[in-house]
Amino acid sequence: MRPSPPERAAVVEAGWRRGAKGLLYVAPAVLLFGVFVAWPVAKNLQTSFLGNSELDPTLSFVGLDNFRWLLETRASRLAFRNVVLFGVLTVPVQMALGLLLAVALRGRGAGRALLRTLLFLPVVLTPVVVGYLFADLLETTNGSVNSTLRAIGLDALAHPWLADPATALPVVAAVNVWMWTGFSMAIYQAAITGLDDEVLEAAALDGASRWQVVRYVVAPLLRPAHYALLILGVIGTLKAFDLVYVLTGGGPDHASETPTTLLFSTLLNGRDGRAAALGTAVFVLALIVTVLQLRRYLKEDRR
Numbered sequence: 001m002r003p004s005p006p007e008r009a010a011v012v013e014a015g016w017r018r019g020a021k022g023l024l025y026v027a028p029a030v031l032l033f034g035v036f037v038a039w040p041v042a043k044n045l046q047t048s049f050l051g052n053s054e055l056d057p058t059l060s061f062v063g064l065d066n067f068r069w070l071l072e073t074r075a076s077r078l079a080f081r082n083v084v085l086f087g088v089l090t091v092p093v094q095m096a097l098g099l100l101l102a103v104a105l106r107g108r109g110a111g112r113a114l115l116r117t118l119l120f121l122p123v124v125l126t127p128v129v130v131g132y133l134f135a136d137l138l139e140t141t142n143g144s145v146n147s148t149l150r151a152i153g154l155d156a157l158a159h160p161w162l163a164d165p166a167t168a169l170p171v172v173a174a175v176n177v178w179m180w181t182g183f184s185m186a187i188y189q190a191a192i193t194g195l196d197d198e199v200l201e202a203a204a205l206d207g208a209s210r211w212q213v214v215r216y217v218v219a220p221l222l223r224p225a226h227y228a229l230l231i232l233g234v235i236g237t238l239k240a241f242d243l244v245y246v247l248t249g250g251g252p253d254h255a256s257e258t259p260t261t262l263l264f265s266t267l268l269n270g271r272d273g274r275a276a277a278l279g280t281a282v283f284v285l286a287l288i289v290t291v292l293q294l295r296r297y298l299k300e301d302r303r
Contacts, residue, residue: 021252041283059272066277070253079250083167083237086258089173090180091233095226097177098184102192103214105185116189120182127179130255131246134175138162138247165255168248170255176243179207180236184229191225192218227297231290 021193051062101119105112124128137144138161146158149252161171203217221225241260244250250261259282267275 044279044283046278047272048280049273050276052270057270060271066273067281069274070277070281075154075254075257075262076259078254079259079262080281082254082256083240083258085169086173086176086240087234087237090168090176091237093177094184094233095229096183097181098186098229099188099214099219099222101181101185102188103218106189106192116185120186122179123182123186125179127242128246130175130179131243135162135247138171162248163252165252166256168252168256172244172247176240176249181242187225187229188222191222195221223297223300227293231293234289234293235286238282238289 047059048066049061049063050059052059052158105116105119138146138164140146140160145161149155149158159167161167199221200213200217201212208216239260240258241264244256244258245261245264248256250257250265254262259278263275263278263282266278
């Protein structure tokens with residue numbers, strides 16, 4: 001029996017009421033997103049098409065000149081090259097070490113709990129604190145690392161770690177790995193607790209070694225954690241600033257420059273449009289990488 005027109009009208013009205021009620025629930029979140037995310041992104045994009053000079057500080061429309069500067073300037077090219085190298089040197093290493101530590105420290109016990117706490121401790125420190133700590137340890141003349149090497153007769157290994165263009169970026173990457181490996185370990189530990197113990201026991205009963213269980217059973221089952229850490233790692237790499245700025249300031253000679261440190265120095269030099277173009281480029285890259293990774297994850301999840 002088909003509903004009468006008044007009944008259909010009542011159903012539609014009820015649907016509108018539910019929809020309006022739902023909009024009221026999400027309105028605060030939408031408002032916050034618009035004010036603190038959407039509007040700053042739009043304003044930054046607008047500013048990236050404006051430019052000024054030392055003689056005329058007034059921003060005026062320059063079209064794509066700021067983005068042309070990104071492509072043609074040595075400092076910006078090095079910054080984007082360095083951020084790729086930084087990601088390659090940190091994200092896979094943090095994930096691999098985090099997985100191995102999560103597997104090795106799996107289970108209960110006071111000793112394992114203490115080790116997990118100690119390994120996670122660097123995560124709760126601010127990058128500025130970590131940066132000043134390692135800047136002091138790696139100082140060329142009186143730093144603890146070089147002083148110890150000289151004290152034990154290994155003067156040849158003493159090195160200006162943060163002042164040499166060949167070692168500045170790898171050293172910053174190593175410090176970043178030290179700081180964030182505990183975070184990867186915590187994510188993998190949370191994911192491992194959700195695995196079925198019967199699957200792991202069955203693999204062991206079939207004669208698989210512990211390494212084979214980790215490689216062929218545990219690692220594939222942790223795919224959601226892999227993708228989550230990969231996305232977070234790439235985004236964190238693109239916006240890396242505090243640690244790099246405190247340790248090297250982007251030097252020497254732009255050897256450890258990243259887009260965010262270059263953005264900061266460009267903004268301090270009064271080049272608002274160029275700084276905004278850098279911010280836009282970082283945002284677009286992070287968006288593209290995140291979308292591609294999510295699409296790949298969803299595609300594999302449907303199989």
